[in-house]
Amino acid sequence: MLLRSKTYLLSLLLLSTQINAAPTEQRLWTASNGKTVNASITAIEGDKVVMKKDDGKTVKVPITIFIQEDQDFIHKHFEAEIAEASKPSGSDSQPATDLPHPQGEVVGPIEASNGAHYLLYLPKSLKQGRKAPLMFYTHSGGGNKNLLNTISEGAETCGWILAISVESKNKNDFQDNLKKCQSCLEHIYETLPVEKERTYFMGNSGGGAMAFANSAENKCTGAMPNVGYIPDGHDPKGKDYFIIGGGKDYNRYTSAHANKKLGKKAIHRMHPGGHGVSPKWLMIDGMIWLQTRYLAREQKDHMDEAADFEVSMLNWINELKAKEPYRAYATAKLLLSEYEPTSKNKAAIESISDELGKEKTNVLYYEALQDINDLSEDVLSGFGSGSKMKHSDPKVIKAVDKLLKKYTGVPIIEDTLKAIADKTV
Structure with a gap:
């Protein structure tokens, strides 16, 4: 019973600073030293209870001063309210129906005009009566179902077509x-x-260049180009850009150059690989980053969508934290730093952040994302916008060595930094 009590108190501390419910009945409480007091308990605040005595006075005392029987009574009384408070709170929007294509699978090719065709994925998370964002993909070798299936998890999480x-x-x-x-x-x-x-718009290599061009030529919110470049004659400014690149990619300097040109509305996220399709997990992180950035600006006009996104993110983070706690922590920090969750969901996100933030590796992973972006802007961007095969430079190696002193042993980060210092392929 004592172990249960300690575990329960920890969950209270992680969940919120105060848990309120209907007060307990006015009754006699017994302390472990045998003393008694007649009172009702109105709330739990951290590791203390708020007691209203029969003379009307209110006091706070540690819950652990009571005998185990009384501690169990308090836990049981407030347990339902605590469980309810920990649940994510979304909108009452209903799932979308009567769509022209099946949901949860890739369909097509669908014929447009002028000999153009596209493949389509409608997520099951679409809501009735609510228009959804669109992610339009261009690939250097043309579109196929596998490419859409790779990012379908992100579509379901964010509610994107x-x-x-x-x-x-x-x-x-x-x-x-x-x-x-x-x-x-x-x-x-x-x-x-x-x-x-x-x-x-998103795309890989030449498809990444098309993503830049499409974003410049259309009214849109942003893009997620992978190992791409900004084509001549196109000026994609004023939008959000999640630029992906491999540490060893021969286009790493091109991606860094685009990142610096686009300024504060862009971020350069890198992985240990070379030139090719980005890892699935990084593309999903990119979709979440783009969604968070938009809703942070437009939350007042998208309250129901924002609430549903928070629920989706809490569920996603809770699933992720067991296998990749560093990514779960980084996502929770993103939501807290760039977006204002609703009060109830904010407490749950803060709880996860506090819990995972106790592990140094998770904190270092989050900090490294910004440091690698700074490395991109300050060092990699200085080598121009062209592709460079089998290229390395002492200036890059020196900058990476400095970061490795802090980030050696951090998942993904150490390998990414070593790839950046290596010759491009």
Whole structure:
């Protein structure tokens, strides 16, 4: 029983500073030293209880002064309220129905105009009567179902519709690719519940360049280019950019150059790999970053969506923290630093952040994300915007060695830094 009591008190401390419920009955409470007091208990504050005595006076005393029987009574009385307070609080919006395509699977190719086609993923998390953001994907080798399936978890978590151009690919004329993408977008806007202004573009390599170009040519909210470059004649400013790059990628300097050019609305997230499709987990992190950034600005006009996003994020973080606590911590910190959760959900997010923040590795992982972005802006961006094969530089190695003194042993981060110091491939 004593172990249960200590565990329960810890959960109270992690959950909130104060738990209120209907007061207990006025009754006689017995301390472990045999003394008694006639009172009701009105609340738990941390590791103390608030007692209202029969003379009307209110006092706070440690819960552990009571005999175990009385401690168990207090726990049982407040337990229902504590459990309710820990539940994420979302909207009452109902799941979407009567959509023109099945949900939870990739469908298509769907024909647009001008010989353009796209594949589509409608998440099960769509809500009835609510328009959703769109993530439009372009790949250097053309679109396929596997690419959409890779990021479907992010679509479900954020409530985004996904589409990928079938025809847009490197071997085609760049302007023709843009026209094919535009035809797909127009068809999607006409047939699906998309909030047009909240279109995002993503892509890999040449598809990443297309993501930059599409974001410059269309009214949109942002993009997630992977190992891409900003094409000449396109100026994608004023939007959110989650730029992904491999540490060994021969385009790492190109991505860093774009990151610096786009300024505070961009971030450069890197992984240990080379040139190619980004790791699934990093693309999902990018979708969450973009969603958080938008809702932080527009929460007042999207209250129901924001509440549902918070619930989705709490569920996602709680699943993630057992296997990748460093990512779970970084996501909780993102929500708390760049976004203002509703009061009830904020307490739960703060609880997770406090819990995971006790592990130094998690804190270092979060801090390293900013340090690597700074490395991108301050050092990597100085090598221009062109691709560089088999390239390394003493200045880069020196900057990485300095960071490795702090981040050796941190998951993903150590390997990423070593890749950045290595020759590009």
